[in-house]
Amino acid sequence: MSYFTAMGALFSQPWRAMPKDNKENLKYAKSYQPRNNETQHLRILLNGPAGAGKSSFINSVDSVLQGRITGRALTDATSGSSFTRRFLPAHPLTESDLGYDPCPTLNEKVHVLVSVVPADTLSILSDEIKNKMKDIRRTASDMGIPQLAIITKVDKACRKARQDVKNVYRSKYLKELVDKFSVELGIPVNCIFLVKNYESEIKTNGDTDALILCALRQMIDFGEDFLRNL
Ligand SMILES: Nc1nc2c(ncn2[C@@H]2O[C@H](COP(=O)(O)OP(=O)(O)OP(=O)(O)O)[C@@H](O)[C@H]2O)c(=O)[nH]1
Numbered sequence: 001m002s003y004f005t006a007m008g009a010l011f012s013q014p015w016r017a018m019p020k021d022n023k024e025n026l027k028y029a030k031s032y033q034p035r036n037n038e039t040q041h042l043r044i045l046l047n048g049p050a051g052a053g054k055s056s057f058i059n060s061v062d063s064v065l066q067g068r069i070t071g072r073a074l075t076d077a078t079s080g081s082s083f084t085r086r087f088l089p090a091h092p093l094t095e096s097d098l099g100y101d102p103c104p105t106l107n108e109k110v111h112v113l114v115s116v117v118p119a120d121t122l123s124i125l126s127d128e129i130k131n132k133m134k135d136i137r138r139t140a141s142d143m144g145i146p147q148l149a150i151i152t153k154v155d156k157a158c159r160k161a162r163q164d165v166k167n168v169y170r171s172k173y174l175k176e177l178v179d180k181f182s183v184e185l186g187i188p189v190n191c192i193f194l195v196k197n198y199e200s201e202i203k204t205n206g207d208t209d210a211l212i213l214c215a216l217r218q219m220i221d222f223g224e225d226f227l228r229n230l
Pocket residue numbers: 048049050051052053054055056057074075076077078079080081082083084152153154155156195196197198199
């Protein structure tokens with residue numbers, strides 16, 4: 001019983017405010033172009049356990065930008081096999097690997113690292129996975145790559161969030177998850193974003209868009225900072 005009370009409790013005010021409407025963030029994301037003219041794109045690497053919602057996030061961003069549900073990246077409902085490319089710092093690509101490029105141009109390098117974890121199983125992530133994520137973060141840190149994290153599937157972890165996406169940043173339970181994750185992975189709270197991906201919807205909506213755009217904007221800003229500081 002106390003478990004469900006905790007899952008349902010809300011702060012009277014959200015601990016992170018979403019904008020009243022998405023126009024500004026949407027325009028910002030749509031019109032973004034790296035100022036550094038050595039690269040045409042911002043490369044964002046999503047890293048996280050299988051089934052965390054990485055592909056869904058890519059699709060969700062695409063859907064928000066287009067204003068309708070799209071399905072560009074393959075998502076996998078029957079976790080097990082992973083569609084997302086693996087990136088293991090302990091096993092960097094070598095010259096014998098297909099596609100290895102010893103001198104990547106700025107256009108080909110990663111500019112932002114995003115750790116992706118699902119809210120519903122965050123508290124039971126294995127040490128192995130946590131250590132792998134920390135390893136990757138350390139490698140990225142050594143390369144000066146800025147980092148942030150998104151916690152997906154907030155609807156599956158919190159009843160109030162499921163009832164109304166507007167409750168996501170008011171949920172005490174989700175705030176506790178963010179705080180715990182921040183300590184465990186060493187990511188500051190202001191670099192952690194709560195997200196509900198589009199998975200069963202056939203239309204986009206402003207409240208879900210707001211969460212995605214808020215995370216996306218930070219990715220863009222961090223990436224732009226990285227490119228500018230080179
Ligand atoms: N309810 C809910 N389901 C989600 C959310 N995000 C993803 N899912 C579902 O979770 C499952 C796995 O999502 P994927 O996007 O395929 O996960 P992934 O991280 O790309 O997984 P791999 O490619 O295997 O590493 C799919 O069935 C999605 O529909 C979310 O925010 N809420």
